Every structure is written in C-alpha cells, then in structure tokens.
Amino acid sequence: EVQLVESGGGLVKPGGSLRLSCAASGFTFSSYSMNWVRQAPGKGLEWVSSISSSSSYIYYADSVKGRFTISRDNAKNSLYLQMNSLRAEDTAVYYCARAPDGDYWGQGTLVTVSS
Amino acid sequence: QSALTQPASVSGSPGQSITISCTGTSSDVGGYNYVSWYQQHPGKAPKLMIYEVSNRPSGVPDRFSGSKSGNTASLTISGLQAEDEADYYCSSYTSSSTQVFGTGTKVTVL
Numbered sequence: 001e002v003q004l005v006e007s008g009g010g011l012v013k014p015g016g017s018l019r020l021s022c023a024a025s026g027f028t029f030s031s032y033s034m035n036w037v038r039q040a041p042g043k044g045l046e047w048v049s050s051i052s053s054s055s056s057y058i059y060y061a062d063s064v065k066g067r068f069t070i071s072r073d074n075a076k077n078s079l080y081l082q083m084n085s086l087r088a089e090d091t092a093v094y095y096c097a098r099a100p101d102g103d104y105w106g107q108g109t110l111v112t113v114s115s
Numbered sequence: 116q117s118a119l120t121q122p123a124s125v126s127g128s129p130g131q132s133i134t135i136s137c138t139g140t141s142s143d144v145g146g147y148n149y150v151s152w153y154q155q156h157p158g159k160a161p162k163l164m165i166y167e168v169s170n171r172p173s174g175v176p177d178r179f180s181g182s183k184s185g186n187t188a189s190l191t192i193s194g195l196q197a198e199d200e201a202d203y204y205c206s207s208y209t210s211s212s213t214q215v216f217g218t219g220t221k222v223t224v225l
Contacts, residue, residue, distance in 0.1 A: 035214065037161075044118070044219040045153070045161065045204050059213050062116065101151055101166035102206070108160055 002026040009109030022079040022096030030074035033099035038092035119217035126223040137205035145186035149208035
C-alpha cells in the first residue's frame with residue numbers, strides 16, 4: 001500500500017525556518033518525481049515545488065523561490081522542504097504528492113507563521 | 116503563474132449531470148494533455164479523479180469523465196450522488212515545467 005506521511009509542521013515566528021519531511025512507502029520512491037502542494041486555511045490548492053526522481057530537475061513557484069529548498073534522499077525514501085524566511089502568507093497545510101499526476105497524497109502537515 | 120479559472124460553485128440534484136470548467140491558456144491547459152482533476156472533502160487530502168485529461172484511476176466511478184477543448188478542460192459528473200458533494204480542483208502542467216491549480220469549485224448536491 002502506498003503511503004506518504006508528512007511531518008515537521010508547527011508554529012514559527014515570521015522570519016523563522018522550518019523543515020518538512022515526507023516519508024514514502026509502498027512504491028519505488030526513487031522512480032518517481034515528487035511535489036509539495038500547500039493549502040492556506042479556507043483557500044485553494046497551490047503548487048509549491050517539484051523534484052525529479054534523481055534530483056536533476058527542481059522547480060519552484062515564484063511565491064517561494066529563493067526561500068524554500070526541496071530535496072530528497074532516495075536511500076531513506078524521504079522528501080524534504082526546507083522553508084526559510086517564513087511569512088504569514090506561508091501559513092498552510094503542506095502536502096507531499098507523488099508526481100506526475102498526484103495519484104497519492106499525504107495527510108498534510110500544518111505550518112503556522114505567526115508572532 | 117496565474118491560477119486556472121473555475122466557477123466558484125456548481126449545484127445539481129441527485130441523478131443529474133453537472134459540468135465544471137477549467138480555463139487556462141495555450142501555455143498550460145491548451146498546450147499539454149496533462150490536465151488532472153481532484154476531489155477534496157472537508158479536512159481531507161485531495162483525491163485524484165481524472166489524469167491526462169480523460170483517464171480515470173482505478174476505483175474512480177465511471178460517472179466521472181474529463182475532456183478538453185482548446186484552453187478549457189471540463190469535468191462531468193453524471194448521475195450525481197450525495198457523496199459527490201465536495202470541492203473540485205483542476206491542475207495542469209505548464210510551459211515552465213511547473214504545475215498550476217484551478218481556483219476550485221464547490222459542488223453542492225441539492
């Protein structure tokens with residue numbers, strides 16, 4: 001059974017940092033590109049970042065470029081999102097999802113940026 | 116990258132058919148056959164309903180169908196059921212090798 005489990009969310013002050021993790025199981029993680037998608041409270045889905053299977057190709061939404069860094073460790077079947085210089089508008093539930101179609105999603109982890 | 120445009124809400128009675136539109140540009144929806152549709156119930160993660168414009172993943176009822184014409188993709192739900200009441204989002208691959216989601220549509224079963 002495919003499972004994606006996010007962790008690392010929490011409350012952080014503006015300007016702070018947080019590192020999200022996504023543990024994958026039930027499929028050959030190293031064969032798939034992965035995405036991070038977020039959803040602000042009461043709002044729609046927003047694509048954040050994607051990484052190819054071997055980390056050769058990495059893309060970011062303009063809203064996070066220069067502040068967020070996506071990475072993966074295929075040996076550990078894990079996906080990461082390092083978030084720096086956090087702003088109030090980064091407050092959201094962050095999901096990891098298997099690319100390219102988003103056929104599997106995690107349950108999400110809530111990031112709250114507030115003083 | 117601007118969000119794809121969807122109607123804010125669509126409603127229908129049980130058994131009826133409804134269609135949700137998703138309008139983009141030639142740089143996303145119109146340029147690629149990589150349009151997906153997701154269903155999201157409150158407090159839950161999104162669920163893939165349609166991928167590559169018109170393909171249904173295993174387990175998704177055949178009441179759900181997708182199509183595309185030009186820069187507009189559509190999701191049709193036939194034989195609407197109470198459990199179809201949810202938010203629906205489209206998404207597309209873009210010419211910048213990124214992904215863009217639609218604004219979301221709330222489906223209400225009357």
